Amino acid sequence: MKMSASKAMVECLKAEGINTVYGYPGAAICPFFDALLDEEGTIRNILVRHEANGGHAASGFARMTGRPQVCIATSGPGAVNLITAIATAYADSVPIIAITGQVATEQIGSDAFQEADITGAAEPFVKHSYLVKDAGEIPRIFKEAFYIAGSGRPGPVLIDVPVDVQKAEIDFEYPKQVKIRSYKPTIKGNAMQVKRVAKALKEAKRPLICIGGGVFASRATEEVRQLSEIMDIPVITTMMGISCFNDEDERFFGMIGTHGVKSANAAANDCDTLLLVGARVGDRAVNNPLKLEQSTTIIHMDIDPAEIGKNIGTDIPLVGNAKDVLAQLLKVVEPMEHKEWIAHLDGYRTKRKYNRPKKGTVDPRQFIEKLSEKMPANTTVVADVGQNQIWAATGYKLKAGGRFLTSGGMGTMGYSLPCAMGAKMTCPERTALQICGDGSFQMQFMEMATCVQYGINVKIVVMTNRRLGMVRELQDKLYDGRKVSVFLDGSPDFVKLAAAYGIPAMRVHDTKSMNKAIEALAGEDRLMLVEVCVDEDAPTL
Amino acid sequence: MKHTISVLVENHSGVLSRISGLFSRRGFNIESLAVGPTENPEVSRITIIADGDDHTVEQIEKQLNKLIEVIKVKSFRPSDCMARELMLLKVNATAEKRQEIMTICEITESKVIDLTVNTMTLEICDKYDHLVKFVALLEPYGIVEMVRTGTIAIQRGNETITK
Numbered sequence: 001m002k003m004s005a006s007k008a009m010v011e012c013l014k015a016e017g018i019n020t021v022y023g024y025p026g027a028a029i030c031p032f033f034d035a036l037l038d039e040e041g042t043i044r045n046i047l048v049r050h051e052a053n054g055g056h057a058a059s060g061f062a063r064m065t066g067r068p069q070v071c072i073a074t075s076g077p078g079a080v081n082l083i084t085a086i087a088t089a090y091a092d093s094v095p096i097i098a099i100t101g102q103v104a105t106e107q108i109g110s111d112a113f114q115e116a117d118i119t120g121a122a123e124p125f126v127k128h129s130y131l132v133k134d135a136g137e138i139p140r141i142f143k144e145a146f147y148i149a150g151s152g153r154p155g156p157v158l159i160d161v162p163v164d165v166q167k168a169e170i171d172f173e174y175p176k177q178v179k180i181r182s183y184k185p186t187i188k189g190n191a192m193q194v195k196r197v198a199k200a201l202k203e204a205k206r207p208l209i210c211i212g213g214g215v216f217a218s219r220a221t222e223e224v225r226q227l228s229e230i231m232d233i234p235v236i237t238t239m240m241g242i243s244c245f246n247d248e249d250e251r252f253f254g255m256i257g258t259h260g261v262k263s264a265n266a267a268a269n270d271c272d273t274l275l276l277v278g279a280r281v282g283d284r285a286v287n288n289p290l291k292l293e294q295s296t297t298i299i300h301m302d303i304d305p306a307e308i309g310k311n312i313g314t315d316i317p318l319v320g321n322a323k324d325v326l327a328q329l330l331k332v333v334e335p336m337e338h339k340e341w342i343a344h345l346d347g348y349r350t351k352r353k354y355n356r357p358k359k360g361t362v363d364p365r366q367f368i369e370k371l372s373e374k375m376p377a378n379t380t381v382v383a384d385v386g387q388n389q390i391w392a393a394t395g396y397k398l399k400a401g402g403r404f405l406t407s408g409g410m411g412t413m414g415y416s417l418p419c420a421m422g423a424k425m426t427c428p429e430r431t432a433l434q435i436c437g438d439g440s441f442q443m444q445f446m447e448m449a450t451c452v453q454y455g456i457n458v459k460i461v462v463m464t465n466r467r468l469g470m471v472r473e474l475q476d477k478l479y480d481g482r483k484v485s486v487f488l489d490g491s492p493d494f495v496k497l498a499a500a501y502g503i504p505a506m507r508v509h510d511t512k513s514m515n516k517a518i519e520a521l522a523g524e525d526r527l528m529l530v531e532v533c534v535d536e537d538a539p540t541l
Numbered sequence: 542m543k544h545t546i547s548v549l550v551e552n553h554s555g556v557l558s559r560i561s562g563l564f565s566r567r568g569f570n571i572e573s574l575a576v577g578p579t580e581n582p583e584v585s586r587i588t589i590i591a592d593g594d595d596h597t598v599e600q601i602e603k604q605l606n607k608l609i610e611v612i613k614v615k616s617f618r619p620s621d622c623m624a625r626e627l628m629l630l631k632v633n634a635t636a637e638k639r640q641e642i643m644t645i646c647e648i649t650e651s652k653v654i655d656l657t658v659n660t661m662t663l664e665i666c667d668k669y670d671h672l673v674k675f676v677a678l679l680e681p682y683g684i685v686e687m688v689r690t691g692t693i694a695i696q697r698g699n700e701t702i703t704k
Contacts, residue, residue: 119555120558123558123559123562124562124566127609128609131555148609180609181612182551182609182610182611182612182613183609304607305603305606306600306603306604306606306607309596309599309600310600310603
């Protein structure tokens with residue numbers, strides 16, 4: 001069928017089942033936006049207030065659906081603003097499709113107005129990218145882009161479309177299949193390797209499973225649960241693996257890492273066999289991989305062969321999709337018992353003690369823990385970056401069915417509100433709880449307007465300590481307490497700021513106001529903000 | 542240790558920048574990189590000489606394989622392949638030195654491709670080690686300019702990169 005290329009781009013999105021896009025228009029992407037208007041009923045554009053937030057919103061959406069989602073920006077500054085979101089998605093293997101406008105083909109390379117070489121600039125952070133030179137290629141490129149983003153190890157794909165290409169007339173037919181001879185991700189595990197893994201787990205006296213973001217991405221929660229139950233193996237998670245195992249399970253020992261909990265780190269130290277599932281052994285998760293690989297049999301299961309042997313030496317590599325490979329493994333494993341080992345680990349469990357907070361503040365960890373007791377089970381918790389992230393990651397006790405999203409790999413401040421918006425729009429039945437600090441909130445609070453405009457109900461929690469808390473702590477510990485550029489003086493009154501957007505808000509400064517706020521957060525699904533006043537010296541752990 | 546890595550890629554614009562970018566951002570050291578078409582016009586072949594231990598080379602291969610447009614990656618041991626590099630070299634050569642340089646050319650099987658009153662331009666195609674020796678032999682005369690293609694390599698016998 002003959003149509004404009006911009007219309008064809010919209011048809012491609014329709015064919016991929018896209019119903020929401022997060023875009024910010026500009027001259028070089030106008031033809032595409034114009035074509036979107038014709039399909040307003042099918043595809044809704046959410047006008048975010050900053051391009052990066054569009055990318056983060058698509059990321060939240062994609063993580064909850066497991067399918068690629070779309071963000072859009074114009075050429076030059078719009079596209080360059082998207083890079084942070086693209087890099088964030090890349091670091092956490094999130095499938096997003098970034099569509100950018102580009103100056104007209106004949107202007108490329110002339111330093112035209114709002115021209116940026118975005119395919120070049122974003123190259124280190126994309127799974128793949130396209131600069132469309134021939135409008136006729138659009139259907140194939142879109143089909144490939146969605147396939148590449150969503151298959152194998154997911155990741156961002158960028159499609160840069162010059163404005164004249166968008167206006168061209170093409171013969172549209174959406175391809176049914178993708179043919180890329182050089183891209184064939186391994187999904188099923190090698191049968192021999194699966195048997196070796198089963199044998200190693202059987203022989204282990206102190207086995208341990210460490211799950212990462214790969215379990216979330218491949219929806220392998222149930223398979224992990226079964227493996228843990230059948231073989232009686234304790235489970236720990238990386239930050240990206242949080243919410244992939246029931247926090248209330250007796251075999252669960254928490255999050256590993258620099259900011260992890262004692263029981264998880266002790267389990268990793270004491271185990272004799274470690275099964276890593278979709279976890280890439282990042283430096284914040286395991287800060288001494290050499291020591292671990294020397295004392296432990298490492299079984300590494302990952303969909304990306306490049307992750308195996310990259311950060312930690314591996315005794316048994318197993319390439320494949322976590323869900324598929326675990327299903328294969330479950331067919332060959334036998335029931336085991338590890339009572340003594342689990343009892344040994346139980347000895348590391350510590351009950352958290354809270355200090356009496358300074359007047360006018362509450363203990364942030366206590367607030368989070370109490371809040372988690374009251375929140376609905378199906379809450380999507382979205383944590384930002386900094387102390388708030390660790391308080392949420394280690395303090396929030398997720399109930400079965402809960403989800404936890406954060407920027408684990410890139411550590412991008414300002415990720416949480418737009419991500420929570422995307423997550424809420426995908427799963428409106430789930431409560432979206434966003435947790436950030438007063439530093440990160442000021443990188444994203446413009447999105448409150450988007451929430452108001454489109455009626456996106458996010459429960460916003462801002463932990464205010466008038467500091468960049470994690471950096472402050474670092475300076476205290478490693479720089480002789482020489483605090484520099486961590487003071488957030490001049491910040492607005494967040495309750496009044498929310499009021500300016502017409503968003504109901506309250507402040508937590510003592511037990512009474514804490515209980516009231518928790519009740520409101522756990523209650524009616526609505527857009528609201530809670531500012532939690534926190535001691536400026538409150539520790540992360 | 543030096544490694545010879547051959548890479549078949551889709552002949553698209555931008556592929557080379559993806560590959561060279563990958564090397565620089567992952568901290569891999571490239572000694573040389575040569576690229577050209579193959580028997581199939583849709584496919585280009587890149588030969589990379591990289592420095593690093595086995596772990597680094599394994600990572601290089603795996604990261605290259607992740608690029609969508611990379612069709613095949615294979616690293617060769619020196620004993621498995623024949624490697625050649627072309628070099629053009631301009632050397633100071635006054636009339637009284639010409640004969641000496643001609644002798645070097647004869648022994649090294651290189652050619653004189655240009656001659657002026659005070660320079661000679663030589664062409665040699667050989668393996669890396671031989672080029673190093675060749676340069677050393679000519680250094681005393683004063684090398685004016687030198688240009689090299691980078692090493693290309695092909696496997697011995699019936700073996701091919703795709704087989």
